Amino acid sequence: MTPSRPSTTVAGSGAPDRTRQDGGVTRGLATLLIALGLFTGVVVLHVGQGSSGITGADLLRLLTGSADEHVADIFLGARLPRLLTGIVAGAALAGSGALAQAVTRNPLAAPETLGVNAGGYLAVVIVAALGVNMGAFASTGLATMGGLAAAVAVWGLAGRRGVVVGGRVLLAGAAVTMALMSVATLFLVWFERSTQGLYFWGNGSIAAIDFTRAMQMGLAVLVICGLLVFLIRALDLLALGDEAARALGGNVTSTKIAALIFAVLLAATAVTVAGPIAFVGVVAPVTVRMLGVHRHAWLLPSAMVFGAGLLLAADVVARSFLRSASTGELPAGVITAVVGAPVFIMLARRIRFGNVDDQAAVTAQRRIRPGVVAAVGLGLLVAALATGLKAGDVNVTWADIGDWIRGMDVSLVDRRFGRLAVAAVAGACLAVAGVAVQAVVHNPIAEPSIIGVTGGASVGAVASLMLAPQAPAWVLPMSALVGGVGAMIVLLLAAGTRTGDGRRRGDGQRGNGRPTRRWEAPLAGITLDPTRVVLVGIGVSAVSTAVVAVIAMQAQLAVNRALTWLAGSTYGRGLDDLRWLIVPAAVAAVLALLGRSLDLFAYGDDLPRALGLNLHQMRLAVLLCGAIMAAGAASVVGTVGFVGLVAPHTARALVGPSHRRLVPVAALFGAVLVVAADVVGRTVMAPREIPVGLVVALVGAPYLAWLLRRSGRRRV
Structure with a gap:
């Protein structure tokens, strides 16, 4: 008995199409190779960039063993940890976005739009405000709990069918994100000393170099990717719709819960090493889908490679934008926001949300005079x-206030009023x-x-x-x-x-019978x-x-x-x-x-x-x-x-x-x-x-x- 192939069976298309499957593999492999090529080019630019005066030629001599110790120290102590941090954070965010979009079947779903980034960021800020020094995995666990709590809150606000009905889940994500970021900002203001530097880190930055933490988080991402292999077929089935997935033997509820947990884990990993970077989780998976890749066996790795390259490229641009020692570095997350927000807006324009008038309707009845x-x-x-x-x-x-009301000069009351x-x-x-x-x-x-x-x-x-x-x-x-x-x-x-009726409208008739035009x-x-x-x-x-x-x-x-x-x-x-x-x-x-x-x-x-x-x-x-x-x-x-x-x-x-x-x-x-x-x-x-x-x-x-x-x- 031949096992079913979800990627080759399309509703209403009859028997599996072997040609489509082969074409999908070819396109997926080509997309992955393109992503790897672009990623390699960005890595070369990223490693060769810095303020120490070390060029790409010096690093090339490092590979041949002819470079001096200064070059090795700069590469191993600064550039390699920063490179690894960017790769881990970018790949984790892209993978998290791809999983969130698979669960919601919404290309706008990502860690930042579902509140996951904000939840993880708030957890990190609270720990820093309290002065607690935690290790990498403990911080990731805390960020994961914060992100998971935020995701659960979003799902609860969206309602039972909020995941697939219009934009409700995104509106709920916006509400949760604003609430959590407000609390995080409050902690930043209250505990200015202990949270110093977290404001710009809150925009997303890979400048805080910690090789050990980056290696540990990279290992965590690899373990999650290994576990995701067992979800590939189930994620492909989700793309057909819940009913079709169940008819083909998929466990929809378990798949969604598992994918959501993995998405939160990946996002928490990224927040732990780089802060809440926005829109990488939207842009990378959408780019891969626009290239015609939809099977998750190719979509996930391609998106993660694109995501790593995108974040590294953003870091290259950010470091080129501000190089003064007095102003510091521009966070890479600022660049991803500038690039990703227009993509987000473009997607929002193209999506049909259905009966949007009911997204957050309230009863408005006159009750009191x-x-x-x-x-x-x-x-x-x-x-x-x-x-x-x-x-x-x-x-x-109250006597001072009374004096002020009677016209006497009470400067403090004047200022307060x-x-x-x-x-x-x-x-x-x-x-x-x-x-x-x-x-x-x-x-x-x-x-x-x-x-x-x-x-x-x-x-x-x-x-x-x-x-x-x-x-x-x-x-x-x-x-x-x-x-x-x-x-x-x-x-x-x-x-x-x-x-x-367009931008121009007819406004009367000319002598030749053609309508006159009035510019609006x-x-x-x-x-x-x-x-x-x-x-x-x-x-x-x-x-x-x-x-x-x-x-x-x-x-x-x-x-x-x-x-x-x-x-x-x-x-x-x-x-x-x-x-x-x-x-x-x-x-x-x-x-x-x-x-x-x-x-x-x-x-x-x-x-x-x-x-x-x-x-x-x-x-x-x-x-x-x-x-x-x-x-x-x-x-x-x-x-x-x-x-x-x-x-x-x-x-x-x-x-x-x-x-x-x-x-x-x-x-x-x-x-x-x-x-x-x-x-x-x-x-x-x-x-x-x-x-x-x-x-x-x-x-x-x-x-x-x-x-x-x-x-x-x-x-x-």
Whole structure:
């Protein structure tokens, strides 16, 4: 009896095709040879690169035994360990990505998009913060536990069918990743001394040379690869679908669990030696598949070789980009993000997600009278402001506050009030920005920080600090505004699809009977897929983070200062900073007046047009208004995320979906949230401060996770 060959039997194709099998072997072997050739070339470049003045010719003499001891010391002590680290990390990430994509049947699945990298990174950061010195295998075990816990959380949030339904598993991965990275950043800020160097290592770097650890982790990768041989046929069966795999004798559940465990082990290995490097696990397997290789017997080794070569090439570029001893080295993970994020965006554009409107839907019903909600919100805001005026590392009595209210000069209360006023206005602007984005995109987790707008504003602000440190004060908010609006435009162009009427439309008739043409704006006629917007936004955010890391190193900024600003901070803000929030606040007021038009977005395309609304222009205007509000707030308080998620949802649950009520109530709740976060951040560890963005993230990330889980129970 002839055993079945899953790679040669295609649904509906009848008998096995021997020619297809032979062709698959030929293509797989050719792809592996191409990968090995490219890998060899990159290895030669990588080994010959360095600041010691040793050239490739010197290393060649080392192979012949004619080189001096200095060359041998440099090669064995620095270049070989770095080379081995890059090979181990790149191969492990590519293998992990290939396994994750096999389990989910989604080319966007990878350690970074499923939260595995973030879980492993958080575990390493916590150990470093506590000052515990662990060996290589113990660190890998801890990183594996963190990555596995993150993966389980993603699967739990995605729901039973989340792995194969639309982009839900990727949205859950984004939520878990943001939550874990927020906690990791908090530890970096709290334990600055013991975690020194982990910020740039957190972008992914193979510069920390440890030959013993690299050898141990390389051995672990080889053992995992040996065990993967027994999963090859089962992984090929998964590609046919769960039902077909079961019909051919495959154990789908066991295969998925085993593949997931191996994927987590590989990702944890990579995190242990090189940090959380992004997009290698996406680019390498996708490249192999684009070359026509789908059988995992060829796909896995080819992807791992491509992944090792990609990471080494990124390291070559990174070391060429910054060679100054004063600025240090650019992490290789920054280069992989710059290269991999566009590939991620391209894949997100090509994938069909099905009924995306249900990805994270929430019930929005009017339950409480808006006047009552507004009164409660105002009471909470007044209470938060009063607490903020009194609480802090320096005691302020109620008598001092009373004197200040009566007009007496109490400088400490003046400073605290200015800071709290900035926090309140910025929080209101961020909340209304979230309402605007969600109204257009129809995805309740589409929030400015999640879709990359806040990251773009960070790029503009940090660039202004580096390129024009002595520039007038207005340069920073203007640069942040340009960066945020630019990120929004990139998002629209990358995530949107054009309607069938194209870029030009007929507008009357010429004398020869041909229609005249009217040129439309490049963004006109774009429709947005709710899930695709979020996924493309993840790619935009990754590029923004990489660019900010480059700028921070070029400017030689203090790492803790950069971390504090990027985490969102109201430190040192005063009443003078309110002038930069005038435009965002005015835009928020305009959107409150346009509540009826915003309500029409929920009724599709036909009804708004029938009522005379220019739908495309209105959508574009609202999105740009959201970008202006988010970027304007970021220019003053840094990258505070999740306000545009928590405040609108809370308001929507209390007063319903009508934007005439929703916008002002969301603004009020946003102000309360940021003011309360500011008070908590500067009192919990006084006199040290926790950046307000981290405090909000510790609330917002679990809220996003709950939102995904809640919608999964109801709809999946």
